[in-house]
Amino acid sequence: MTDQPLSTIPGPIDPPRRLLMGPGPVDAYPGVLRAMSAPLVGQYDPFMTATMTETQELYRGVWGTTNDATLLIDGTSRAGIEAAILSLIRPGDRVLVPIFGRFGHLLAEISERALAEVHTIETEWGQVFTPSAIEEAVVRVKPTLLTLVQGDTSTTMLQPLDEIGEICARHGVLFYSDATASLGGNPFEADAWGLDAATAGLQKCLGGPSGSAPITLSDRAVEVISSRKKVEAGIREPGDPSSPDFVRSNYFDLGMILDYWGPRRLNHHTEATSMLYAARECARLLLLEGRDAVIARHRRVGAAMLAGVEAMGLRVFGDVSHKMSNVVAVYIPEGVPGDTARAAMLEDFGIEIGTSFGPLHGKVWRIGTMGYNARPDAALQTLVALEAVLRRFGAAVPSGAGVDAASDALAGS
Amino acid sequence: MTDQPLSTIPGPIDPPRRLLMGPGPVDAYPGVLRAMSAPLVGQYDPFMTATMTETQELYRGVWGTTNDATLLIDGTSRAGIEAAILSLIRPGDRVLVPIFGRFGHLLAEISERALAEVHTIETEWGQVFTPSAIEEAVVRVKPTLLTLVQGDTSTTMLQPLDEIGEICARHGVLFYSDATASLGGNPFEADAWGLDAATAGLQKCLGGPSGSAPITLSDRAVEVISSRKKVEAGIREPGDPSSPDFVRSNYFDLGMILDYWGPRRLNHHTEATSMLYAARECARLLLLEGRDAVIARHRRVGAAMLAGVEAMGLRVFGDVSHKMSNVVAVYIPEGVPGDTARAAMLEDFGIEIGTSFGPLHGKVWRIGTMGYNARPDAALQTLVALEAVLRRFGAAVPSGAGVDAASDALAGS
Known part of the structure; x- marks a missing residue:
């Protein structure tokens, strides 16, 4: 094969200007983008190991935990989910999955792939479970593991x-809880709430790019993981029996990953340095602003967005008293072509809003105010653009009502 | 929990200046670091999907293939390996792994975790296999899959x-071949050599950060993968039997990943946008310089480094006629404390060189000249620093011999 001709090679990456107000990914904090352009260091450079340790401590602050086993999984948020589930259950173990949206189905899916005996309970989309409904199922199913999404963007x-x-x-x-969509924008208290494992991603309220999954594990979870430890091939003798308990993945074997992040620094993968820098900066910025302050900012801007869409006459989906503060779903007004209007938001205003999945596909738009974009100016820009687009597609929208209501909410809060 | 006190929060990431001349990760190309600080776009933004498609085409040029299924796995290089192996074999399938270093053991390990019947053949470290040795084993074992490391940095x-x-x-x-350490610095011809699957990472000769794994799959491999397709939970009915053939991972199910990268753009993970930008830039820079030119540069600078260490009187490990062009292993001279001398290289000169694993741990140093650092100045800087450090630790080193020999090699090549 000869080299590809030069004429077909594109220029450096040059993304269009966007304001990402969908359910995520959203714009990264500028500091996070800067952090990713920092030079690399070696895998066992004292600076590298110190940065890993520092990042662990920062994430303890984010998760609300003193868990020693607080680290990152190198992959997107579902890499974190799979690492947690694969390492905590053995094939045949019972897993209970209460499902209230698409990502509950994902937890069931991943558990099935791990050959668990999966039991689900479901509630209508737009609702959540009461503690007693979950307890009733726990008593009935007697699972090894309860997996529960905290915030389901769907x-x-x-x-x-x-x-x-x-x-x-x-x-x-x-x-176990999947806090991908909620962490950083809503309260999360890993220790106070008795979590054994929780995972997230950077691309929602933490304001970073997808590709690194923060995870925290209780001592009890670490005990389960340690009991299934398998020595990496190359040390183990060829004739040795394989314990039926080993984790059916090398990449997601938390036992080995903990040894890599722990004081032994046993080689596993090569840590994704730039994503580590990004993850560190996401946590650093959150703690610098103050965890409670960041959650309060999400609550304030989310409330303004809610007030705005309601004042525009848009009907909000679901039980608003249980809504995440960082995203709202509104029914697409009758007669408005949902996808075309969304495309107009993107093409004419450079603003992205989202559609949804499954039963809600094509019926609602989802508007996010999260991470860096949980800002008054981002919310107000979105509301004025949305009003213009809705009007263009024939919807009767009271002029200025959305942005006024949002401004009032911001002023009053 | 109250917020972590501000006084404990560190500043922005600020890595020390390093020249990474170990077996990888190495310094990223400056353009790759810049690419990662580009703003994010939405997951289905036309710019995002166009960038994914463009990156696929760039990697076809890197791999030497017309394979439609040429894409990225979101994770480090071993994520790519696990995706390939898990998707190509079923539990109980026979896998043949010729092992000539640590990463052959990793392929066996990952195959065992996938519940394959793993057969290995081994050769002494520092040697490679003849085609006839591999054919003999293929005939004897009758495997479903042959997995073979191309370049083993160990x-x-x-x-x-x-x-x-x-x-x-x-x-x-x-x-299947794991080309993590070799791709970009040594010839690789996926189509001409009849590969069904090959994976790599960015952190070696491609000159990017760890965290994205390029993969290419032949039509035959895609057929195998398609035959095991499993519909994602949420669509499948709860009572349906699970086919024994489904991939025992959601994250690494290439069937679903191909649907996400393909024209259907079915949602799977959220693509790691910044790592995509990095991977795109790695391939772009390689093709811009010219694939053959980049390989030639690795060969030229690697030959200079080899000439340099030999002229310094260092004994080179292994069969040099089968050495990768981008890394050389030298025996640590008797009487020189290996780790202390390596630390002096790092602390006094800011230059990282590596040790090795298993039987070579503490016996050899590995010096890399790869990706951005496959440069004459990087090689010469390393040689003069190494001479100074060796002399300080009492080794008899002919003054200037290493750098002179390397300079001659560069001048003559």
Whole structure:
């Protein structure tokens, strides 16, 4: 093969200007983008290992935990989910998955791939579960592991977790939560709520790019993981029997990953240095502003966006009292072509809003205010653009009502 | 929990100046670091999908293939390996792994985790396999899949692959190669050599950060993958039987990943945008300089480094005629404390060189000249610093011999 002719080679990456107001990914904090252009260092450079340790401490602050086992998985948020589930359950173990949106289905899917005996309970999209509904299922199913999404962007709902850990502890069940969409924009207290494992991604309220999955594990979870440890091939003798308990993945074997992040620094993967820098900066910026302050900013800007869309006459989807603060879903007004209007938002105003999945596909738009974009100016720009686009597509929208209501909410809060 | 006190929060990332001349990761090209600080766009933004498509075409040029299924796995290089192996074999399938270094053991390890029946053949570290040795094992084992490292940094050896594809085709065996350490710095011809699957990472000769794994799959490999397709939970009915053939991972299910990268753009993970930008820039810079020119540059600078260390009186490890062009291993001279001298290189000169694994740990140093650092100035700086450090630790080193020999090699080549 000869080299590809030079004429077909494109220039350096040059993305168009966007304001990402969908359900995520959203614009990264400028500091996070800068961090990723920092020079690389070696895998065992003292600066590298110190940065890994520092990042662990920063994420303890983000998760609300003293868990020693607080680290990053090198992959997108579902890499973190799979690492947690694969390492905590053995084939045949019972897993309980309460499903209130698309990402509950994903937890069930990943558990099935791990050959778990998967039991699900479902509630209508737009609702969440009561603690007693979950306890009833726990008692009936007697699972090894309860997996529960905290914030499901597909429905915008935020499942209360604060009473669930106590239920799990009482029944001897491991408790895992996927906080990808919610962490940083809504309260999360890994220790106070009794989580055994929790994972997230950077691309929502943490204001970074997809590609690194923060994870935290309780001592109890680490015990389970340690009990299944398998020595990496090359040390193990060829004739040795394989324990039926080993994790069915090398990449997601948390036992080995913990050895890499821990004081032994046993080689596993080569840590993704630039994503580590990004993850560190996401946590650093959050703690610098103050975790509670960041959550309050999400609440304030999210409330303004909610007030704005309601004042425009848009009907909000789901049980608003359980909505995540960082995203709202509104029904697409009758007669408005959803995808075409969304494309006009993007092409004419450079603003991205989202559609949804499954039963909500084509029926609602999802508008996010998260991470760097949980800002008053971002919310107000989106509302004025949306009003213009809705009017262009024939919807009767009270002039200026959305932006006025949002401004009032911001002024009053 | 209250917010972490401000006083404990560190400043923005600020790595020390390093010249990374170990076996990788190495310094990224400045253009790659710049690419990662480009703003994000939405997951289905026309710019995003166009960038994904463009990156696929760029990597076809890097791999030497017309494979439609040429894409990235979101994770480090071993994520690519695991995706390839998990998707190509079923539990119980026979996998043949010729092992000539640490990363052969990794291929066996990953195959065992995938519940394959793993058969290995081994050769002494520092050697490679003849095609006939591999064919003999293929005939004896009758594997479904042959997995073979191309360049194993643990020994610096480059396994010739050009005759292996034909052997596999003749015996109906799928042929996978891990080209993490070699791709971009040594010839690789996915189509001409009959590869069914090959994976790599960015952090070696491609000159990017770890965290994205380029992969290419032949039509035959895609057929195998398609035959095991499993519909994602949420669409499948709860009572349906699970086919025993489904891939035991959601994250690494190439069937779903191909649907995400393909024209259907079915949602799977959220593509790691900044790593995509980095991977795109790695391939772009390689093709801009010219693939053959980049390989020639690695050969030229690698030969200069080899001449330099030999002229310094250092004994080179392994069969030099099968050495990768981008890394050389030298025995640590007797009486020189290996780790202390390596630390002096790092602390006093800011230059990183590597040790090795297993039987070579503490016995050899590995010096890389790869990607951005496959440059004459980087090689010469390393040689003068190494001479100074060796002398300080009492080794008898002919003054200036290393740098002179390397300069001569560069001038003559």
